[in-house]
């Protein structure tokens with residue numbers, strides 16, 4: 252395990268034989284794949300295929316029944332869920348999970364919780380450290396607000412903003428922990444054609460700017476196939492394809508899964 | 515900031531313009547304000563419904579009484595000890611309470627409040643607590659050379675402690691810790707996803723709430739020079755939550771309005787009708803909630819915004 256972090260050849264994320272059951276339902280059934288550093292990996296599959304379940308394992312919200320998750324050379328399953336942000340995993344949620352009474356800015360500030368110091372004593376006494384750390388995070392959050400075009404709404408409460416804007420707030424919040432790996436769960440859900448085009452450019456631009464690796468769950472095939480370096484397809488909790496967008500798009504099992512789902 | 519300075523000036527002047535008994539009543543308002551703020555930190559900001567804070571108020575009060583009578587400590591030195599004791603008690607109570615949500619937590623804390631008076635009467639600790647009789651002790655005087663009567667002095671002493679507690683609490687509620695405390699209330703799963711140790715934060719917030727309530731209990735004991743089990747009934751715990759809601763959930767200044775209600779409305783109801791004071795109290799409570807569903811502070815904000823729509827925006831801009 253020497254220098255696993257510095258080894259750019261090793262994949263950032265390696266999932267091995269991951270299984271999750273809910274009573275009788277097998278949500279994930281021995282799924283294995285890798286995500287190389289700096290790549291955008293699409294994760295597709297019909298409704299109920301297990302995509303969100305996989306994300307919830309990566310955020311440590313679900314405890315898998317079997318398998319391994321190795322992130323940046325570390326065994327993820329040995330760590331509690333609140334360590335994920337500091338480790339470098341940021342995520343968005345399929346159904347928005349914002350802090351609804353807080354402003355856009357404060358939501359994003361919470362996203363950066365793990366990047367600054369200062370607990371109950373330091374904050375109550377307003378030690379000099381607190382002002383320094385706040386200033387540091389505020390500056391980065393202001394940058395994210397600008398990068399995601401949220402200037403106009405920065406100090407409004409998030410409840411009441413349009414769905415598309417709330418999705419951008421979630422994206423900014425996920426970026427605030429300075430992630431190495433960004434998990435996006437259906438970022439294009441509910442967006443119109445033009446907004447999806449913008450999102451595609453944005454994902455690529457953010458990857459380049461912040462040196463991200465991205466795992467992207469999406470039903471919007473056009474978006475996935477154009478933005479991804481590689482694609483993994485799931486169906487009923489099993490991996491049915493893994494390769495370049497073109498390979499996965501033409502894999503017989505994938506075609507069957509989607510035809511079956513739409514029939 | 516200007517508003518706070520004006521309020522503080524008014525508060526300092528108050529004991530010199532009203533009569534002795536009124537001074538005592540306003541001392542209790544300050545005392546309740548600290549307790550209501552403590553309840554609001556836990557319930558309003560962190561979303562943990564607390565119906566049992568009267569227990570921590572009692573622990574704070576008894577800590578003072580026991581240390582003053584048995585250990586001969588000066589009144590002021592007992593307050594930090596009461597604060598520390600209540601923080602630990604609250605933190606420890608908060609640990610098992612982590613498993614409980616919403617109404618289940620409310621019921622557990624309710625049970626704590628119900629049990630408190632009888633636990634305080636327990637024979638085994640009678641030599642410390644004075645059993646059913648409680649403990650009576652001497653009224654602290656103003657230090658020699660200070661030209662104040664003891665009511666005025668106690669009022670100003672409580673005001674001093676109140677200012678400290680509100681500065682500490684308000685600091686805690688902004689910045690990194692404050693955002694985390696509120697984020698947990700709004701969406702605990704997402705909060706954990708952002709790297710907040712939600713269990714630790716909830717237990718610590720429980721401890722902080724108990725600490726505030728304990729300091730209030732300590733001051734209350736010093737002001738009345740008397741503690742007894744029946745001063746710390748369930749009604750006291752409920753009063754703190756009444757104060758939270760009347761003043762304004764998740765507001766700092768609301769605690770003072772809530773405390774005014776807690777101190778004066780029962781007396782006022784008694785004056786209106788000796789026969790049915792609690793019916794009057796209930797009716798007044800309903801009338802308040804009907805007129806100000808977001809509490810006094812909520813109503814004040816609404817009025818300010820009606821007069822000056824840009825106010826909130828300027829205020830937020832000022833924070834940056």
Ligand SMILES: Nc1ncnc2c1ncn2[C@@H]1O[C@H](COP(=O)(O)OP(=O)(O)OP(=O)(O)O)[C@@H](O)[C@H]1O
Pocket residue numbers: 273276277278296297298299300301302303304305345
């Ligand atoms: N907490 C849970 N309890 C019980 N069953 C669950 C739970 N979470 C997911 N499941 C089940 O696991 C399966 C996979 O669900 P999952 O949400 O991962 O699918 P998905 O691929 O994200 O689907 P979609 O595209 O509709 O979002 C489904 O059958 C779902 O009902």
Ligand SMILES: [Mg+2]
Pocket residue numbers: 302303304345
């Ligand atoms: Mg899903």
